[in-house]
Amino acid sequence: MVNAKICFLGGGNMAESIICGLVAEKFSSAMINVVDVDEARLLHLKQQYQVNIFSNANEAIKQADIILFCVKPQSMQGLIGQLQPSIKSLNHALYISIAAGIPIVQLQQWIGNKTAIVRAMPNTPAIIGCGATGFYANEATSRQQKEMAEQIMRKVGVTTWVDQEALIDVITAISGSGPAYFFLLMEELIVTAVKAGLNHEQATLLVTQTALGSSKMALDCGQNIDKLRQNVTSKGGVTAAALQSMIADKLDQLVERAVEANIERSKELSKLFDKAIAHDLGL
Numbered sequence: 001m002v003n004a005k006i007c008f009l010g011g012g013n014m015a016e017s018i019i020c021g022l023v024a025e026k027f028s029s030a031m032i033n034v035v036d037v038d039e040a041r042l043l044h045l046k047q048q049y050q051v052n053i054f055s056n057a058n059e060a061i062k063q064a065d066i067i068l069f070c071v072k073p074q075s076m077q078g079l080i081g082q083l084q085p086s087i088k089s090l091n092h093a094l095y096i097s098i099a100a101g102i103p104i105v106q107l108q109q110w111i112g113n114k115t116a117i118v119r120a121m122p123n124t125p126a127i128i129g130c131g132a133t134g135f136y137a138n139e140a141t142s143r144q145q146k147e148m149a150e151q152i153m154r155k156v157g158v159t160t161w162v163d164q165e166a167l168i169d170v171i172t173a174i175s176g177s178g179p180a181y182f183f184l185l186m187e188e189l190i191v192t193a194v195k196a197g198l199n200h201e202q203a204t205l206l207v208t209q210t211a212l213g214s215s216k217m218a219l220d221c222g223q224n225i226d227k228l229r230q231n232v233t234s235k236g237g238v239t240a241a242a243l244q245s246m247i248a249d250k251l252d253q254l255v256e257r258a259v260e261a262n263i264e265r266s267k268e269l270s271k272l273f274d275k276a277i278a279h280d281l282g283l
Contacts, residue, residue, distance in 0.1 A: 004031070004148060007061045009079060010070030011036035011045050011053075014098060017127040018068070021155030023049050033060040058086040066094045066148060073099040073269070080110040087111060094145040096120050096152075100172055101269030104138045104165055116141040118149045119168055121176045122156070131157030132178075134171030136164070169270075173262035181258070186211055 006022075008015045011034045023029055032051040036042050042053040054060035061067055061083060067090075071079055076099050080087070087093075094116045097107055107117050118141055122133040133153040137146055146161070153159050162168065186207050193203035218225050233239045 004065035005033070005063060006031060006066045006068065006152070007033040007035070007064040008068050008070055009035050009057055009060075010068075011038070011041050012070060013124070013127055014122060015068070015070040016045065016048075017129075017131070017156050018070075018122075018152060019045065019049050019051060021126075021129060022152065025155050027155075033064065035060045057083055061086050061090065061093075064090065064093055066096065066152070068152075069095065069097045069099055071099065073101050076102055076107075077110060092116075094118065094141065094148060096149055098122055100176065101266055101272075103270050104136070108138065114140050116145050118146070119165065120149065120153060121168055121171045122153060123175050123177075124179050126153075126156035129156055132175040133157060133159045134168060134175065135159065135161045136168050137161075169263045169266040170259075172266055173259045177262055182211065 008019065015034065019032060019034070022032065029050040030052070032049070033054060034042065034045050034051050035054045035057045036045075037055070039055070042055070045051055046053045052060075057079065069076060069079070076097070095107070095111055096118045098120050100121065102119075104117055104119060107119075108115065111117065116138070118135055118137045120133055120135050122131050125131045126133070131153070133156075135146070135149060135153075137149070150159050150161075160171075162171065189207045190200065190203040193207065194200055198206070214228075217228055221228065223231075229243075233243060
């Protein structure tokens with residue numbers, strides 16, 4: 001792990017999951033600063049991970065090498081505005097944003113055009129070390145800084161880079177929001193199982209373990225997912241009957257429309273920030 005001083009602006013669940021991964025990998029907690037408005041949250045992080053805690057963001061980012069924005073998108077502009085006195089003195093810092101919908105051009109407008117900025121889209125399974133994160137970096141970001149960003153997020157899961165910022169919207173739609181899709185499917189399977197006669201505890205156990213086992217097979221078996229599906233599906237059998245029902249109900253189109261809706265919403269959010277840029281520039 002690159003020896004760097006890291007400041008987390010926001011100490012919520014995603015920030016904690018990353019901190020937990022870093023500390024577990026023997027990264028020095030003395031090199032981690034955390035800022036949050038919730039004092040109880042800060043005390044929890046201090047007690048659990050022995051990190052440095054701050055209520056004043058300007059104090060926390062002094063001499064930081066990496067600054068992670070772990071706050072909600074609507075809070076970003078105000079937070080960065082408060083940080084302007086300190087940002088001007090951080091000439092070589094790397095800024096990583098996990099805020100959905102805020103494009104690099106807007107972050108550069110707020111932070112500085114020549115600033116190294118990485119957009120990262122993690123997901124909530126990072127909390128248990130099983131996350132998936134996609135990255136996009138601006139031209140001011142060096143190879144070493146990209147490696148630093150990747151090393152941080154690899155502590156809580158897998159990572160991948162894209163060379164077009166628009167693909168961050170696709171990553172948001174697939175893995176960023178993806179856990180919610182799987183949870184919804186699991187909920188529906190549990191409800192259906194209960195209707196068919198199982199009790200809720202039995203249904204939950206079977207559905208969650210089946211989801212875990214299926215994902216692990218997809219990751220570990222070295223076979224294409226369609227091949228794994230075929231292995232479970234005997235011609236004319238019960239699984240085939242269920243899959244044929246899903247196909248008849250156009251599951252493929254349902255999934256495609258859901259992902260498209262997600263991407264479109266990301267574009268709408270980006271347009272809101274584009275309007276903010278134009279307003280800031282007086283256009």
